Every structure is written in structure tokens, then in C-alpha cells.
Amino acid sequence: MPNVSVSADGGYLTLSEPSRSARFHAIWLRDNAWDAQTRAPGNGQRLITLSDIPRGTRIAAAAIAGSSLRVTFAPEGKSVDYDRDWLFAQSYDHPQDRQAGWTAEGVETWDASLMQSVPCGDFTEVSANPAALQRWLAGVARYGFAKLVNGPVEDGALMKVVELFGYVRETNYGRHFEVRTTVNPTNLAYTGLGLQAHTDNPYRDPVPTVQVLYCLESSAAGGENMVVDGFRAAERLHGEDPEGFGILTRYCARFEYAGEAGVRLRSRRPMIELAPDGEMIAVRFNNRSAAAITDVPFDQMEHYYAAYRRLGEIIDDPAMEVTFRLNPGECFVVDNTRVLHARKGYSGTGTRWLQGCYADKDGLLSRLAALETMEAAE
Missing domain, CATH: 3.60.130.10 (Clavaminate synthase-like)
Structure with a gap:
């Protein structure tokens, strides 16, 4: 079963499923919200700047809701639903110590x-x-x-x-x-x-x-x-x-x-x-x-x-x-x-x-x- 837990200070959450797990910071989640007040429904472009997000934004609550993750942010009291597959596809919680000269996924070198x-x-x-x-x-x-x-x-x-x-x-x-x-x-x-x-x-x-x-x-x-x-x-x-x-x-x-x-x-x-x-x-x-x-x-x-x-x-x-x-x-x-x-x-x-x-x-x-x-x- 999927599970979500929030850090003691609300600075990040951990989303876990049987085959995958990742952590996401509160500010990252809030900046990447897809609700109609944050993103234009037609083209997906942001309607707010980072300065519109309160400094010290924290996660007040998080819960699994079907295929989504619902996150409530403080101090706004704003709740946002995230598709869990989308979150895992965007995960940044992995080692970043790749050797210089690595190539992007999908690039195949040849001779x-x-x-x-x-x-x-x-x-x-x-x-x-x-x-x-x-x-x-x-x-x-x-x-x-x-x-x-x-x-x-x-x-x-x-x-x-x-x-x-x-x-x-x-x-x-x-x-x-x-x-x-x-x-x-x-x-x-x-x-x-x-x-x-x-x-x-x-x-x-x-x-x-x-x-x-x-x-x-x-x-x-x-x-x-x-x-x-x-x-x-x-x-x-x-x-x-x-x-x-x-x-x-x-x-x-x-x-x-x-x-x-x-x-x-x-x-x-x-x-x-x-x-x-x-x-x-x-x-x-x-x-x-x-x-x-x-x-x-x-x-x-x-x-x-x-x-x-x-x-x-x-x-x-x-x-x-x-x-x-x-x-x-x-x-x-x-x-x-x-x-x-x-x-x-x-x-x-x-x-x-x-x-x-x-x-x-x-x-x-x-x-x-x-x-x-x-x-x-x-």
C-alpha cells in the first residue's frame, strides 16, 4: 500500500510505494502545484512568481487519495492534489554524483x-x-x-x-x-x-x-x-x-x-x-x-x-x-x-x-x- 509521512518540521514529505520511494520538499511541491490558481489550465504556464509563495511554507498535512497525493500547505491553508506517477517521474531524490561526460537518457552513442x-x-x-x-x-x-x-x-x-x-x-x-x-x-x-x-x-x-x-x-x-x-x-x-x-x-x-x-x-x-x-x-x-x-x-x-x-x-x-x-x-x-x-x-x-x-x-x-x-x- 502507498504511504506518506511528513517530517517533524513540515519541510518535506516521503512518498513510499512497494517498489519506489522519494522525498519532496514543501517549497518544491508548492512551486509545482497544478491547481488553476497556480497554473493556467490551457497552457500550463505559472500564474504566480516564487515571491507569491509565503516564505517558510511548510506541509501541514498529506494523505493518499486514490492515485493522487493531497498536500495541505501552511500558512496558506491551501490543499493541492498531485498525481503520484507524475511525482515519481519528476523525482530529484537520487544520487547526483555522475561522472563527467554522462549522456542524457535516450541518447545512444555509436561507432x-x-x-x-x-x-x-x-x-x-x-x-x-x-x-x-x-x-x-x-x-x-x-x-x-x-x-x-x-x-x-x-x-x-x-x-x-x-x-x-x-x-x-x-x-x-x-x-x-x-x-x-x-x-x-x-x-x-x-x-x-x-x-x-x-x-x-x-x-x-x-x-x-x-x-x-x-x-x-x-x-x-x-x-x-x-x-x-x-x-x-x-x-x-x-x-x-x-x-x-x-x-x-x-x-x-x-x-x-x-x-x-x-x-x-x-x-x-x-x-x-x-x-x-x-x-x-x-x-x-x-x-x-x-x-x-x-x-x-x-x-x-x-x-x-x-x-x-x-x-x-x-x-x-x-x-x-x-x-x-x-x-x-x-x-x-x-x-x-x-x-x-x-x-x-x-x-x-x-x-x-x-x-x-x-x-x-x-x-x-x-x-x-x-x-x-x-x-x-x-
Whole structure:
């Protein structure tokens, strides 16, 4: 049977069930009340500020009421019902000593072994079927990227992909940019040089968090796309050299772009970014856009560069890469805060035409969460 007990001073309660137990403070419970005077019924936004809650709020009484927990607060004399499952889902009563570099629930890091099951969706299906769209977006959220096939072969088709989950983020490159090359073997044997795996636009703050690359022509040999999980690369570095991992998280790199008139973009961020509690939240790696590193102390600079070099070697390791060829009407969506992308070299006759654009992850995750909520309600 469920049970609730209140501490002697009313500062917190303990909610216990046969398989779970958690403590909740009075101020936390009052701040997270869902009654109509505290939260707007339509959108759930708070109607009060913390200063509207009396200082010294305490729990006067608490009792189980079916699937709910009823709590009465003093000095207000206000009673609020809480869904017990909701409370346990929001519980903060657990150890907080996680190792630096942990990843959020639902994030799955990967290496070349993912080549056997690259997350992929069908454009027609995800456009018409919410369940298929949910599965495809869930793949992006879990792995940091996913392909989409059988799309229209038409100029600007990538905008239809972004419309599935969010909005285009316009930059100085425009709403989209062209990646078009004509291979001419009479000049060079390999005119399409490969690119090292990188994240895009690290010189922006904030960076575009989603990138779409859409193929319209692909008749040249080679030019396969490649993705590398930056989180897995950082995990490998941490396993080999915890101090090197730490130094790349503690000190900022600098990135810069000044490739066109009137534009001078600069940012200052760590190559491996952690939240204050140690969660890995971003990787920025782009040698072409790296500016002089000036925020590392003199006595740490050599160690910093050693860790930087090793991270690059891990990223370049073929055991880390997933490679695939995009054909006309195919694209991939990549989490630009996590997954690095690259292009293999290409040669021979033919053309290669891709279009790219940026969007933001908040829209993608919002669409996914809404679809998951809809499924749960059915």
C-alpha cells in the first residue's frame, strides 16, 4: 500500500510505494502545484512568481487519495492534489554524483557498427503518417542523425524536410546553400577533395543545432557522406586520457569566420561542452574554422594540444565512421551539436549537387514530444 509521512518540521514529505520511494520538499511541491490558481489550465504556464509563495511554507498535512497525493500547505491553508506517477517521474531524490561526460537518457552513442542499421525514414511515409514521423525523429534524437529517402528531386525540396519538424534558420549563407561541383578529370585525377569530419559553423553562438543535406544530383564516382558520433569520440578520449578529456572541457577554443565582406563571426566555446552537472551537451570540432587558442594557460597548452590531436585521431579512425551514399531525392539530418559529418573524395566524370540548410533542435524535439504525447493519449 502507498504511504506518506511528513517530517517533524513540515519541510518535506516521503512518498513510499512497494517498489519506489522519494522525498519532496514543501517549497518544491508548492512551486509545482497544478491547481488553476497556480497554473493556467490551457497552457500550463505559472500564474504566480516564487515571491507569491509565503516564505517558510511548510506541509501541514498529506494523505493518499486514490492515485493522487493531497498536500495541505501552511500558512496558506491551501490543499493541492498531485498525481503520484507524475511525482515519481519528476523525482530529484537520487544520487547526483555522475561522472563527467554522462549522456542524457535516450541518447545512444555509436561507432562504425551502426552501418548495419542506419536510422532511415521514407519521405512519403513520414509526411503522411504521424507514427512513421515519430519513429524517424526518435532516430535523430537517439543517434544524432538519420537518413530520409524517396523524396522529390526538385530545387528546394530540403525545405519540405524541415517543415516536417520545424523552421529554417537563415544565416549569412541564406535560407539554404548550394554544394555543387562538376568533376573534370582532364585537370586533376581527384578534383573533389575529401573533408575531415567536422561540425558546422562553430564560429556562431549559438550554433545551428540541426543541418539538412539534400541530394539532387550524384553521378560522380565517390563523394560518399560520412558521419561520426562526437559523443562517442569524446567517450573514447575520456577512457584513454581522463585528464585530456578534462582539459578540452575546461578551456575554450576559439572559432572564426571572415570569408565574405561585412561578416566576421567569432565564438569562444569548449571543444567538448559539459553542463554544470557533467552532462555532455555539445562537441565543436572544425579545424578549418579554428582561430588561435588563447584561453589555455601556458603550462597547460602542450597538454591541451595533445588532447586536441588525440580527439582528432579518434574522429579520423575508420572504426568510428558510418558511410553512405546519397542518391537524388535522399538526404540526411544531423544534430550539429553532436554528430560530425564529412565527405569522401570523388573523381571521374559527372556532377554532384546537394543543397543544405540549417534548422534548430528545439523544434525537432518539440515535434517529437508532441507526437509521443499524442500516442500515449490514444
